[in-house]
Amino acid sequence: MYGLGIAKGLAVTFRNLFRKPFTVQYPEEAVPQAARFRGEEFGWFEERCTGCASCAKYCPLGIIKIVTHPGGSNMQEGQSYTVDTFDIDIGRCMFCGLCVEACPYDALFMGSGFERGQYVRDDLIIPIEELKSAERRLSTWYRPQLEGKNYHPHKDEPLSWEEVGRK
Amino acid sequence: MPIRTEPITVNIGPQHPSTHGVFRMRVTFDGEMIIDVEPIFGYLHRGSEKLAEERTYTQVITLTDRLDYVSSMSNNLSYVLAVEKLSGIVPPERAMYLRVIVAELQRIVSHLVATGFFLNDVGALATPLMYCFREREKILDMFEMLCGARITLSFMRVGGIFQDAPSEFWEALTDFLEYMPGYIDEYERLITGNEILLSRTKDIGVLSSEQAINSSISGPILRASGVKWDLRKADPYDVYDRMEFEIPVGTVGDNYDRYLIRIAEMRESLKILQQCVNQIPDGPIRADTANLIRPPVGDAYGHVEGPKGELGFYLVSDGGISPYRCKIRSSSLINLTALKDMLVDTKLADMIVTFGSVDINMGEVDR
Ligand code: SF4
Numbered sequence A: 001m002y003g004l005g006i007a008k009g010l011a012v013t014f015r016n017l018f019r020k021p022f023t024v025q026y027p028e029e030a031v032p033q034a035a036r037f038r039g040e041e042f043g044w045f046e047e048r049c050t051g052c053a054s055c056a057k058y059c060p061l062g063i064i065k066i067v068t069h070p071g072g073s074n075m076q077e078g079q080s081y082t083v084d085t086f087d088i089d090i091g092r093c094m095f096c097g098l099c100v101e102a103c104p105y106d107a108l109f110m111g112s113g114f115e116r117g118q119y120v121r122d123d124l125i126i127p128i129e130e131l132k133s134a135e136r137r138l139s140t141w142y143r144p145q146l147e148g149k150n151y152h153p154h155k156d157e158p159l160s161w162e163e164v165g166r167k
Numbered sequence B: 001m002p003i004r005t006e007p008i009t010v011n012i013g014p015q016h017p018s019t020h021g022v023f024r025m026r027v028t029f030d031g032e033m034i035i036d037v038e039p040i041f042g043y044l045h046r047g048s049e050k051l052a053e054e055r056t057y058t059q060v061i062t063l064t065d066r067l068d069y070v071s072s073m074s075n076n077l078s079y080v081l082a083v084e085k086l087s088g089i090v091p092p093e094r095a096m097y098l099r100v101i102v103a104e105l106q107r108i109v110s111h112l113v114a115t116g117f118f119l120n121d122v123g124a125l126a127t128p129l130m131y132c133f134r135e136r137e138k139i140l141d142m143f144e145m146l147c148g149a150r151i152t153l154s155f156m157r158v159g160g161i162f163q164d165a166p167s168e169f170w171e172a173l174t175d176f177l178e179y180m181p182g183y184i185d186e187y188e189r190l191i192t193g194n195e196i197l198l199s200r201t202k203d204i205g206v207l208s209s210e211q212a213i214n215s216s217i218s219g220p221i222l223r224a225s226g227v228k229w230d231l232r233k234a235d236p237y238d239v240y241d242r243m244e245f246e247i248p249v250g251t252v253g254d255n256y257d258r259y260l261i262r263i264a265e266m267r268e269s270l271k272i273l274q275q276c277v278n279q280i281p282d283g284p285i286r287a288d289t290a291n292l293i294r295p296p297v298g299d300a301y302g303h304v305e306g307p308k309g310e311l312g313f314y315l316v317s318d319g320g321i322s323p324y325r326c327k328i329r330s331s332s333l334i335n336l337t338a339l340k341d342m343l344v345d346t347k348l349a350d351m352i353v354t355f356g357s358v359d360i361n362m363g364e365v366d367r
């Protein structure tokens, strides 16, 4: 019968008219984030970092800049390199997480933010000072030790450098 | 009195709301009938193949995400299969199952997007698209649980996947398998059999099986033309040989068939997902490989049945840490070559509809 398909379609639309919307009104309301969310605001722990620069070499875009000098002290391994510069240019970062995967000392973590807007591109370079002092909302991406604790970056308190290691 | 008309050539795109990206067509009309079509692409060229030559094998995975950004998982899979063939790495069982699971989820995502945008092009503006996006969102949420990203996933690694799935993923997947058939029924009630859709799509943009084979196209378009060809059956990779599923084929090869095939394939994907969930063993998820892979000198071709057709990576290794050459056989580009066969002798109004039914992704066409 002509028009039957249209009537059936309209019935579906009509039924959907009265249910709760699936959408949320951002920014008043945000959809919940998964614990593994790969976002900006990298978590970096000076105490754990040895300055090995694996992360910099592993980054497909080469946007991590590390400058070190020998003779510093590292709280895990004793004598080691002091990290002078550790800049991440998140203006070019694609949040692939390979740098985090490469870090053998659990010193680098993906962050869980996504709202860092800037007017100037240069403001998107995160310098070492900011990494040191940032409030760390660590993503559990590629960090099974955090996942084992059921850690969630937005529900739990920030962790200290001793708590984030594999041991 | 017949009016004598001159053929007129119209340029459509690259900035056209319904060309699915920066795609340009030079179309010659005789009155309202199309007599010639010339697709022009390259506006989104990023040189992925060249970039791959100076990245390590693992880093190239991030490039493959950006080919067909609606189906990153399939791209990842195709690439890692090629590298595994090249270097002789065998992934563990659990990883193979998880790969099939995510590849099928990705197929559903891609078909939902294809169906939604196709109906958008037909003129059902936004309503069916929003229905389709509702379920797509659920799958993207699952991907976020798995690997922290929604579009550019970088989920797979050579020799497996990067990390095991968290427990909430399995819960979400079980729920999804329960409610998704109902949602597909809902789309069908909304769309299939609708007279307006039928009159806009039936017997329009017909591609015969002969033309389809001759232009070497693949995927749902080929199957809609009545050719039973699916790499998941023809050359099974990972654990597809253990799965039971049908290959839906069309009869006419028109726009409507292409739509029906996509709906049917979503149902088949759900079947495969259910079997994977039942069969998946415990165990490791990544073979013991170094981060820096140095495959032996040689070449290999890995391919998958992606949502849009056969997606293949041809890699040549010179024994170094990055591919010597990486050639991407992109399904969208080759499917586009059949566009002229579909469009000639149809009307201007059907042009965008037919184009929508091909379901291309410019990221993959231009690479
Ligand atoms: S997330 Fe990826 S792109 Fe960003 S710094 Fe790390 S490796 Fe580089």
Ligand code: SF4
Binding pocket: A048, A049, A050, A051, A052, A053, A054, A055, A056, A066, A102, A103, A104, A105, A106, A107, A108
């Ligand atoms: S963050 Fe990790 S990989 Fe990068 S320099 Fe420090 S220890 Fe090495």
